[in-house]
Each structure stands twice: as structure tokens, then as C-alpha cells.
Amino acid sequence: MGIKVEQVLHMVGGAGETSYATNSRLQEKTIYRTKPILDNAIEEIYRTLLPERLVVADLGCSSGPNTFLVVSEVLGVVGELRRRLEQKPPEIQFFLNDLPGNDFNNVFRSLERYGKKIEEEKGELLVPYYVVGVPGSFYGRLFPCTSVHFFHSSYCLMWLSQVPQALESDRGVPLNKGNIYITETSPPQVVEAYQEQYRRDFSSFLKSRYAELSVGGGMVLTFLGRKKQHPAMGDLSLLWGLLAEALNSMASEGVVVEEKVDSFNLPFYGPSMQEVKSVIHDEGLFDLDQAQMLESNWDPFDDSEDDLVFDNVANGKNVARYIRAVIEPLIAHQFGDAILDELFLRYADNVSKHCLKAKTKFTILVIGLKRKD
């Protein structure tokens, strides 16, 4: 009966060629683009509360260089602001959270190196800070009541707490055969099951964070979503569709067991801004301060802003590499390690063929929330 996401989902650890740390440029670019929103939120919280100890939590910190980008950014904003306001330097406590399968050892062992870099960058504006790791799912409670001032999360909230349970019939027959996510051929029950799981998960997330935030606290959340109304429309459906296609071709050749493809579905959902707003509204715990939509090329190394495709083969390879860093443990859990290289070769090929047709883009939702008093 489905996978235990908490035990299986994690980015590829270490710092090797296929690791997440080496393949997270897409996520890095987005953090840079959301900087103004992050900066404003931190500024406002610090300015309003002027706490002696500021507590900041990054939910879904993963491992690698991005993990410390947010730490560095927050330190910069607070350091500069406390100087302007002529305040005594506060102490900042950073809680880095991810699922227990995350490579926290890698994060902790690189702490000293990043610490030196941050020290050099900030110079005299550096305020004392402390970094700790928090293992656990952000769909439940992670911190004591009112103990955190600010939550940040980037590229995580599109991961569900579990694969929706209603993706098979009462008699255990898979309903989303040949698919691993919502596509145009997915039956309505499948779409509803995903939507319902998203609604439940995001609602738990909001309730937990509300309990944990101190008065005056807030969050900035960035995640993949979609522009179109129907979940089967848009880039995510296509992205995973191309991976399903690679799996199906391997199944038809007998390299992969067909039943394993039929019963495999991603614990993933890219919501529309309307869906996001609707959950926030229904919970009634937060004011929506910011709601922005960004676009990003599939290929993390393609920084162009137009719709021209320069090198579709490179595009395919680059996309396959970072999707692999994100999803390898889930695939290996279902199909075994042996298929990985072949699968992602085929996937790269499918993506590059698609890129000849159109330059599809990710839709990234960025929301800023303030805790209601």
C-alpha cells in the first residue's frame, strides 16, 4: 500500500556528480529571484519585534550550497538593519529542517566552510548565529509553540506527505495506469485524490506553522505550481509525463515490470494560485501578504528569457540530471537501482525531443504570509 514518503523521499546526498548539492542551480536561481520578498519579510519582523534572539527556520533545507544561501541572506539583512537602527546585535538561531533521510551529515560537515565564507562576506555587520538541524516532516509539528519568528521554504511544498491513497480501486486495481502524475488520461478520481491530498497537507502545514510562530511572525513560501486551471494542463504534467513515457517504453521492452509502473505515482502536486489561496482562506490563520508567480526555464543552465531553444540535446541532459538528483531515491525504491542510468538517458532524450517543439517553463508560486494575532 503506497510508499512511506518520510522514509523514502530525500534529495541525493553527498557532493558527487549525481548529488543534489551539485545539481541544484534551478533552486539557487529561484532563491536569488525571491530575495526582495524574503528581505522585506525579515526586515519587517525584525523591525517590529526587535528580538534579542531571532529564530528562523528553513523547511526542506536539503543539503548543498543552497542550504546556506538563506542563512547568509538573513544574516545580511538583519546585520545591516540593526546597524541602521543602532540596535545591539541580536543572536540568530537557524533551524534547518528536512526529512530524516536528508544528508544532514553533509550539511553539518560543510558548516565550518560556509561559516568562514559568511564571516568574510558580512565582516563587521555579522551578528552571532547558531545553526541546528531538525529532522521531520513539515506536515506535522516540528517546534514548540510560539518559538519561531520566521519560516522560509523553497522548492518543497509541492511534495505531498504521501501518495494519495485513493489512486487504486477498492479491489486494489491501479486507477492511474501508465501515468505517474496527473495527465489528460488520468480519470477524475485520480485528479480528485491528488487535489484532496494537497488540500489536507497544505492545511496541516498552515495549522502547524501557526502554532509554532510567535506573534508578529511570518513566512515566505516558494514552490512549483501551475498557471492553468486544470491539473492535467501545464508543465508539471508534461515533465512527469515524459518520465512516465520513458518508464513505459522500458516496460514494453520488459526491462521494467509493467505492474510496477502502473502502481507508481508521485507524492507531488503543483497547485494553482487559486487553490493555494483557497486553503489559506479556509484556515483563516494567516494574512496573505504576497502572492507572485514566476517562470523558470526547465533547463537550469538556460538563463535566457525568450522562447528560443538553442540546444535541445543539452537541455534534455541538464533537465534529466537535476530531476534525477531530486527523484532518484523514489525511483530506486520502486524499481531498483539497476534501471537508473538507462531510465534517465531515455528521459533526457524525451525532454530534448519535447524542447524541439516548445520551450516549456516551470511556474513558481511565491507567497508571503503573516500570522494573524
Place this chain on the structure above:
Amino acid sequence: MGIKVEQVLHMVGGAGETSYATNSRLQEKTIYRTKPILDNAIEEIYRTLLPERLVVADLGCSSGPNTFLVVSEVLGVVGELRRRLEQKPPEIQFFLNDLPGNDFNNVFRSLERYGKKIEEEKGELLVPYYVVGVPGSFYGRLFPCTSVHFFHSSYCLMWLSQVPQALESDRGVPLNKGNIYITETSPPQVVEAYQEQYRRDFSSFLKSRYAELSVGGGMVLTFLGRKKQHPAMGDLSLLWGLLAEALNSMASEGVVVEEKVDSFNLPFYGPSMQEVKSVIHDEGLFDLDQAQMLESNWDPFDDSEDDLVFDNVANGKNVARYIRAVIEPLIAHQFGDAILDELFLRYADNVSKHCLKAKTKFTILVIGLKRKD
């Protein structure tokens, strides 16, 4: 110039045969024996402060079953006490600290399993709790000011922050040739260098903890020490002397480079109670609430309380196994991996020969400290 302890010192990770997790019975037994002191300290802090959120830090938590023993114990004491006092359940936040080389991944991945066990044991008395990991040396600051109520540390404070620098002459000649710790053949400068390093480290420890403890807070610290006045006397000098003997015999056969043995010294010091008290007195930050001395057989599987040796060969093997789990990374850093098996075979042999002569015991110091207001 000496090793960087923060990067090299850590217990053997994972859960395999030679791991610390599998070889930590000695440490486990001591935690059970110090329970009354731990329980009293926690009781008093909780009863006095009745905090809604109790913050407890375990310094040098390592990885393995012992890591959760303290969590479980604190939860038990507070759960029972809050029921007797008819208080609303507090939330407890546990900070598990160790050096960045510790296997935190192993700790975090076993959290769910231990969590279930703790839940079953405590039943309705269970109070909500949150566990996080803190990488870093406890000889410096780890937490924001006044943010912790209680510190616990077991079997860690005999590790120094570094190998004393004055263990070689001005011209770089090793002064403690053939030894890896203080023995009767160590020159006075070596003894002084170790004592000075201990004094400086323990003093930094006390200053850091004082800053981090909230008013009314305290600590219980358990560590290896010695009964006799002179550092070259007693079991620790002997324990490491037998390991040095194994290294020297390998050097004389050319299996190990002699210079590497001459320049190798442990970042370790077992203080006398008098030395401990003297640093606490000089710092003037804490009241000494408890000062006890326990004894423990070298062999963690020998639970007898007399001076009879039953199976000296088994004793030798058992001691070698757990000393290896503790010291393997330091040895491997200096001499390479290749010598490990042979070295610990010889060491086991030396220990078993020694056991024929006398049943030497560890001296364990347990101190309880209260923060002065």
C-alpha cells in the same frame, strides 16, 4: 602541527559491528547509574521554573541507543512530575549536540523508531517533545544566551579541544616519544601541557554554558577521571599505555613508522576531582551541587563488583572493541586504515595480559552544577 580535533574526532558511525552504536555498553551502564542525579536535577529545575517550554541539551550525544536514553529519562521525570503537580504538560525541546563528524544521519533516521518506543513506555504521561541536532564543539558557544534550562553530558568532557601544542620542543622535536598519553616516562613539560590544556578547555566550557543557561538552570556532567593525584598514575594512563605498547611493537617491526608514533598524542585528559573543583571555583559561575566518584570495570560486559578476573582473554577483546569504536578515526587519521585490525588484535592481547595481573577499573566523575544568579 597536531590534528584538528573538531574534524577528526568522532565515534565510529553507522550501526555495524565496529560502530559506536554497537559498542557503547560501558556508557549505557553509566547513564543508568547516574540516573538518580539526573532525575533530581531535572526535577528541581522543572519544579522551580515550571516552564511552558523546557529546553534540554545533551552535549556529546554520539549516535546509537544511548542518545535516546537521556531523552527518555527526562521525558519520564517531567511527565510524572507534572502529573503530580497537576500542571499542564510542558513541551520539551531536546538539542542533541556532537562534533560535526558525528553520524547525525544515523541519529535522525532512528528517531522515529525510538519515538515509538518512548511513546509506548510513557503512555499517557508522555509530554510533547521535539528533537533537533546541534553540530559543533562544546568548548565554544552552541546556543543563544539564556536559551537552555538543562545541560547533560556523559563520557565526553575527557576529550580535549586539541592535542596540547607544547608536546614538542621549539625545534619540533616530540617530547612524549613512544607515548600517546601521560605515563611515568613523560617529561614534566608534557604533564603540564596536558594539565594546562584541560584547565583552559574546561574553563571555556563553563563560560559558554553559563552564558547559554537561563536563570535557575543547571547541568549534570559525567566523564572519565582519576582517583590518584598524579596524571601518570591510574587506569587511564595504563589503558592508553597498553595501546602505545601495541603501536611501539608495530613500529619496532617496521609495520608502523616510528616518527608517527612519536608525534602522536591523544586529545584526552582524565582529571582528578580536585582539578575539576579548582576550575569551577576559579570561574565562580556555578555552585557545585553534586560531586561523586564511581568505578567501572574496563570490560563493559563484566558486571561483577569484586576484583576477580574470570576470563582475561574475553576482557581483552571486549575492551579493544569498544576502545576501537571510540578511537578508530583518530588512529586512522594518523596511521591509515590498514593497521587497524592488527593494532587492535595486539591491543586486545596486551589488555588481556594486564588483566591477569590486576582488575583495573575506570574512575568516573559525576558532577552536578547550578548556575549562580
